[in-house]
Amino acid sequence: MSSDTARRQRELPSVTVDRLVRCHRLCVRLKAEGREVASSKELGERLGCSASQVRKDLTWVGKLGRRGSGYWVSDLERVLGRLLGKGRPRKMVLVGAGNLGSALLTYPGFEQRGCRFVAAFDADPDKVGTKLGGLIIQDVSAIPEVLPSSGAEIGVVAVPATGGQWVARVLAENGVRAILNFAPTSMRLGDDVVVGNVDLAIELEKLCYYLTAAKWETIATDEHR
Amino acid sequence: MSSDTARRQRELPSVTVDRLVRCHRLCVRLKAEGREVASSKELGERLGCSASQVRKDLTWVGKLGRRGSGYWVSDLERVLGRLLGKGRPRKMVLVGAGNLGSALLTYPGFEQRGCRFVAAFDADPDKVGTKLGGLIIQDVSAIPEVLPSSGAEIGVVAVPATGGQWVARVLAENGVRAILNFAPTSMRLGDDVVVGNVDLAIELEKLCYYLTAAKWETIATDEHR
DNA sequence: ACGTGTGAATTAGTTCACAGCT
DNA sequence: AGCTGTGAACTAATTCACACGT
Numbered sequence: 360m361s362s363d364t365a366r367r368q369r370e371l372p373s374v375t376v377d378r379l380v381r382c383h384r385l386c387v388r389l390k391a392e393g394r395e396v397a398s399s400k401e402l403g404e405r406l407g408c409s410a411s412q413v414r415k416d417l418t419w420v421g422k423l424g425r426r427g428s429g430y431w432v433s434d435l436e437r438v439l440g441r442l443l444g445k446g447r448p449r450k451m452v453l454v455g456a457g458n459l460g461s462a463l464l465t466y467p468g469f470e471q472r473g474c475r476f477v478a479a480f481d482a483d484p485d486k487v488g489t490k491l492g493g494l495i496i497q498d499v500s501a502i503p504e505v506l507p508s509s510g511a512e513i514g515v516v517a518v519p520a521t522g523g524q525w526v527a528r529v530l531a532e533n534g535v536r537a538i539l540n541f542a543p544t545s546m547r548l549g550d551d552v553v554v555g556n557v558d559l560a561i562e563l564e565k566l567c568y569y570l571t572a573a574k575w576e577t578i579a580t581d582e583h584r
Numbered sequence: 585m586s587s588d589t590a591r592r593q594r595e596l597p598s599v600t601v602d603r604l605v606r607c608h609r610l611c612v613r614l615k616a617e618g619r620e621v622a623s624s625k626e627l628g629e630r631l632g633c634s635a636s637q638v639r640k641d642l643t644w645v646g647k648l649g650r651r652g653s654g655y656w657v658s659d660l661e662r663v664l665g666r667l668l669g670k671g672r673p674r675k676m677v678l679v680g681a682g683n684l685g686s687a688l689l690t691y692p693g694f695e696q697r698g699c700r701f702v703a704a705f706d707a708d709p710d711k712v713g714t715k716l717g718g719l720i721i722q723d724v725s726a727i728p729e730v731l732p733s734s735g736a737e738i739g740v741v742a743v744p745a746t747g748g749q750w751v752a753r754v755l756a757e758n759g760v761r762a763i764l765n766f767a768p769t770s771m772r773l774g775d776d777v778v779v780g781n782v783d784l785a786i787e788l789e790k791l792c793y794y795l796t797a798a799k800w801e802t803i804a805t806d807e808h809r
Numbered sequence: 810a811c812g813t814g815t816g817a818a819t820t821a822g823t824t825c826a827c828a829g830c831t
Numbered sequence: 832a833g834c835t836g837t838g839a840a841c842t843a844a845t846t847c848a849c850a851c852g853t
Binding site: 370373376377379380381383384407442443444445449457458459461462463465466467468469471472474512513519536537538539543545547551553555557558559560561562563564565566567568569570571572573 | 598604605606608609632667668669674682683684687688690691692694696737738761763764768772778780782784786787788789791794796797
Binding site: 398399422423424426429 | 832833835837
């Protein structure tokens with residue numbers, strides 16, 4: 360109970376985490392542009408949120424700004440980087456080397472952000488043994504023997520439909536502490552594993568709602584005239 | 585101003601849209617399982633949210649339940665389907681046929697949810713003319729002549745890094761009303777186009793935060809003992 | 810007796826506004 | 832003068848609790 364309270368106090372809202380990640384990325388870009396300082400106003404504009412929002416978010420991680428001038432970009436980049444664990448590269452494993460899995464394996468954004476695949480697995484015997492993005496695909500049954508020594512802490516799951524829950528359990532049992540899940544099965548695991556679900560079809564359907572809603576609105580507006 | 589107010593009243597919170605989409609999907613599954621009615625309690629359990637949450641969300645779309653028994657699954661599926669525009673299939677175009685784009689083109693989840701690609705474009709001359717997922721890849725410069733007659737209303741953008749904003753503008757100018765963006769550039773367009781940004785690397789970095797945060801917490805807890 | 814629909818209470822998240830440092 | 836850090840005010844979202852229909 361007390362640990363729960365402590366966690367609650369310390370834990371930042373997930374929407375704040377999202378903005379801090381984007382802010383870190385922005386700092387990297389600003390640094391590349393040669394900028395040395397930036398105000399919350401400017402950060403907010405480029406991030407698409409208010410200046411006070413930026414300041415509130417940043418106070419979660421410390422007093423980083425200097426009154427009168429703004430935030431030192433490299434300070435910000437360093438502190439946010441530490442928060443996001445940018446110290447050492449993260450090791451990941453892929454499970455499910457279908458079309459989506461293959462794309463993820465070679466997605467440059469992961470490497471750019473310090474995350475590297477160290478192994479790839481699939482259940483399809485035809486795929487096992489083939490090489491993809493510099494890695495030889497191994498059978499999923501090999502996960503328990505390969506994973507612990509690999510030092511992987513993140514699992515990226517892109518298995519077709521069923522089996523997602525099984526994969527999640529096997530990964531969790533073998534040292535993985537975070538799972539990025541692209542399978543349509545929404546996973547639920549113990550508190551010691553964090554799961555990020557990315558459901559491409561759901562994002563698309565949300566857009567579809569806004570499309571139809573916009574159409575209804577037009578009709579409704581017309582009726583009012 | 586009055587239209588703005590009307591919109592505000594009518595428009596559901598985006599987090600509600602997200603849950604309604606998932607609820608619709610759940611209804612499809614429940615129907616396949618042969619279930620006829622389900623209570624908000626059961627829906628909540630399978631959706632990972634509270635029963636009252638489910639009820640509140642559903643009142644946005646109407647009074648769909650029957651007191652004493654629950655919700656008729658097929659009623660719910662039909663009404664939510666109408667809300668999400670499931671009447672006729674949606675036509676989509678892909679821009680950017682790299683690894684990720686190719687995976688999206690053949691991603692079965694889209695077709696399952698009633699969205700179909702009708703054209704694919706890329707800027708790379710080597711790719712133009714090749715066939716992928718039943719479609720011949722065309723040059724991006726052909727977008728203005730191909731798009732209007734195709735009837736496509738959704739654009740899926742998976743271009744490498746820069747150029748995202750340009751693609752967005754061209755699509756918007758040629759009848760696309762919704763864009764699902766996988767490019768790392770966060771797009772901003774007029775109010776008449778809805779944009780859903782899916783940034784795979786950001787999802788991953790959020791996980792990394794939770795990984796390091798969990799570690800900090802362990803340390804902090806240890807210190808307290 | 811059961812489960813919805815909904816106002817009221819609570820909790821979370823955002824913006825405002827300004828004191829205080831540079 | 833400019834811009835942060837932050838309590839206070841406000842707005843949004845969630846949960847509670849219960850009247851009401853079946």
